Amino acid sequence: MTALLSVEKLEARHGLLHAVRDVSLEVAEGETVAIVGANGAGKTTLLRSIAGAHRPSGGRVVFAGEDVTRMPAHRRVKRGIALVPEGRRLFPELTVEENLRVAAGVRRPGRWDVDAVLEVFPLLEPLREKRAASLSGGEQQATAIGRALMSNPRLLLLDEVSLGLAPVVVDAVYRSLATLLESGATVLLVEQDLSRALGVADRVVCMLEGRFVLVGTPAELTREQVMEAYFGLRRSAA
Amino acid sequence: MTWVNAVVHGILLGGLYALLATGLSLMFGVMRIINLAHGSLALLGAYMAFLLVEHAHISAYLALVPVLPGALVVGYVLQRTVLERSLRSGMLVPLLTTFGLLIVIGNLLQEFFSPDVHSLDPGAIGPAAWRITSRLSIPAFDALILGIAILVLFLLQLVLTRTQIGRELRATAADPDAAELVGVDSRAVYARATAIAVATAALAGVFFAMRSTFDPTSGPTQLIYAFEAVVIGGMGSLWGTLAGGIVLGVAQTVGAQIDPQYFALAGHVVFLAVLVVRTAVESGGLRVRLRGATT
Numbered sequence: 001m002t003a004l005l006s007v008e009k010l011e012a013r014h015g016l017l018h019a020v021r022d023v024s025l026e027v028a029e030g031e032t033v034a035i036v037g038a039n040g041a042g043k044t045t046l047l048r049s050i051a052g053a054h055r056p057s058g059g060r061v062v063f064a065g066e067d068v069t070r071m072p073a074h075r076r077v078k079r080g081i082a083l084v085p086e087g088r089r090l091f092p093e094l095t096v097e098e099n100l101r102v103a104a105g106v107r108r109p110g111r112w113d114v115d116a117v118l119e120v121f122p123l124l125e126p127l128r129e130k131r132a133a134s135l136s137g138g139e140q141q142a143t144a145i146g147r148a149l150m151s152n153p154r155l156l157l158l159d160e161v162s163l164g165l166a167p168v169v170v171d172a173v174y175r176s177l178a179t180l181l182e183s184g185a186t187v188l189l190v191e192q193d194l195s196r197a198l199g200v201a202d203r204v205v206c207m208l209e210g211r212f213v214l215v216g217t218p219a220e221l222t223r224e225q226v227m228e229a230y231f232g233l234r235r236s237a238a
Numbered sequence: 239m240t241w242v243n244a245v246v247h248g249i250l251l252g253g254l255y256a257l258l259a260t261g262l263s264l265m266f267g268v269m270r271i272i273n274l275a276h277g278s279l280a281l282l283g284a285y286m287a288f289l290l291v292e293h294a295h296i297s298a299y300l301a302l303v304p305v306l307p308g309a310l311v312v313g314y315v316l317q318r319t320v321l322e323r324s325l326r327s328g329m330l331v332p333l334l335t336t337f338g339l340l341i342v343i344g345n346l347l348q349e350f351f352s353p354d355v356h357s358l359d360p361g362a363i364g365p366a367a368w369r370i371t372s373r374l375s376i377p378a379f380d381a382l383i384l385g386i387a388i389l390v391l392f393l394l395q396l397v398l399t400r401t402q403i404g405r406e407l408r409a410t411a412a413d414p415d416a417a418e419l420v421g422v423d424s425r426a427v428y429a430r431a432t433a434i435a436v437a438t439a440a441l442a443g444v445f446f447a448m449r450s451t452f453d454p455t456s457g458p459t460q461l462i463y464a465f466e467a468v469v470i471g472g473m474g475s476l477w478g479t480l481a482g483g484i485v486l487g488v489a490q491t492v493g494a495q496i497d498p499q500y501f502a503l504a505g506h507v508v509f510l511a512v513l514v515v516r517t518a519v520e521s522g523g524l525r526v527r528l529r530g531a532t533t
Contacts, residue, residue: 053419077421089416091409102409105402106421151421 004029004186005155011058012049019045021210032187034197037207043190044086047157051083052076078106080154088144092133096143099132103150110152117146120176138169158189208232243374248491252484253384257442259467259479261435267474268411268431271332275339276439277461283309283440284447298358298448306437313436317429347454360448383445391476466509
């Protein structure tokens, strides 16, 4: 089976900071991969490089057989990559419905439209005419995920969807995500919360200082192994 | 009653300023570009209409039919070839670029059309006025311009809120990177915004040329009035632009009523007063958001 997404020896920098180092990753159609790691491990930069929001300094990003490394973000969305960015990045002056509709401009065919999104996130139904800036954190996160779905992506990238949300709200967001995952979506998600990541993913990747230090299925990996990789304990001991 | 007359004339004059300011406001709202060449582009529209009137012998109104689509193309190409590059280099470079453009357009017009003063014929509506009393009259042509300004703002509002192009414009104005991530080609959006801005400038330029005389140096003066209307009305706000234009117009005509010499001065004084008050109220200084600060 060929991978839907394949990242080959990717390098990305923020000025002098070498954020992503020699990272290779394959994600198959229908698979859910979680990337865990401490702050500053390079997870967000990796996702942004895949989405086209960050220009990598080396390596390749191949999506559905096509090299998209130099392709601008909006054209990758047309190809079927959608990112829910860290911090949600809604358009504050636009209503919930307008935020969703902006993303429908790429006109990718598929099951997602405003009604389908509101069905998965019923909490948004009474808010569709509300400005995004007036929503709570959880409502904003639901809108941000819904907005990404509006382009009917083949690959959904989720960056820290639980960050800054109350645990109850995170539960609700993940319940909606579960519906999505069961429908066979291909998802690559960055998550700080280890048990959440292990709960939803088919495969977990642990990043440390820009590199992959541990890869495995939740069944193979023990919490301790992941913790060690997460904090780089094994390396400092060696 | 003469004062009421002055105020009425000021309100109507505000229509022309609002029309001039619309594109300036749009470009600032969407791209944070202060287009110093805006007045010159308006003037360019006036000269194109003048060419058609002189050589094709059509009325100035009919000249709008080819001039407006032409202005759309000029705006689109201008963004794609010149402004897009300068936009990548921070806030100052577009300012310098458009300043350069102002000089280039002014000199080219001088070269091709000579420094002579011209005017376009507004037709029978030009001198017409509704006489309400012996001291209060409403000039029909100024009323027409105000009507067109309101119509343009209304249509623009409709496009911004009801169409996909409008939603993409507003989304890009708020957060260009996030807009890219939902599939919006921000550079195409910018080019569309500039195209619309230059078309409204050309429309304003043609009406300005029908209302008074113009020469190759008229651009910067018109820019100042448009700029003042935008600032008085609140940067980047569409209906604020109409309010700003009207405030400026009324200040000028009321100033001229006190003494004809105070026409321009009164407008500038009101503009400065608004600027000072607003800066003081928003104690953080001018609310010009630097794009770099958000990323």
